[in-house]
Amino acid sequence: MKSIFEESSYNELKSRISNLNENSEAAWGKMNVGQMVWHCQGPLNIILQKTDYGMKPSWVAKLFFKKSLYNDKPWRKGLPTAKFLKTNDDKNFDTEREQLVALMDEAYSHREKAEWEPHPAFGYFTAQQWGQMQYKHLDHHLKQFGV
Template sequence: MRQTVLDKTEITKLIRRVNSLSPDKRPFWGKMNATEMLHHCNLANQRILSWNKPVNPGTFKQKFMKFLVLHVLPGFPRNVKTAAPFETRGKINTQAFENEKELFKTGLLEFAKPGKIFSAPHPYFGPLNTRDWGRVVWMHVDHHLRQFGL
């Protein structure tokens, strides 16, 4: 079975990994520091958790990208440029690390609450259903934890 944040056991594993992250931990790739990475994930997760607008149908390119990432590639590629609303480099003070870390953990726990439905569009994959979001969020968080060797 593929990992998903809809599974509380998987969230527990992700939280265990992030608990060993420190503000001075250097990434193996990319330009974000640990605080910026957590803030980036928090912005993305909050958008998914709070979405309440209509969603346009996906384009062929978005559908292709979704299929490729969810069913072919082993994970997100390194150094892919993020969508502008989630760009955090230089936009948050490293002193916010502990607060961002706590927001990260509590946000993840929201995904596994029974009855939650997620319908936000992904900036590159277009509309996703709840099952797809569970997988995409897990892949995104795993990608960034691996970025910091976790």
């Protein structure tokens, strides 16, 4: 599984994001491209401890969903989105894309970090799992928008 902490994968994601534009359309789901790049900031905000979105530890999440966050199996199209990562508001695509790339850059700058704080809902992840999880989420949504 690729990781946002691997230089080639990190650069690949940034290149794919640069191929998005304000007219990019989703192949599935309800988000427009501005909402998607805003949404993709959420997991990066969590890993960087900028916010925990009010999440609480969940044994159900740990037992049934945790491994799917970082394994090689692609997520199916149309998975439900956590309420705190949803928006119906119009988002400025250029502003949100800049913020997403800045958060990716910040996360990548910590690529040598051996230990991370636990996820507020899922608990502990290894550094490798954190990196894979970030890659998998971004890859899922970039595929959603055809890049």
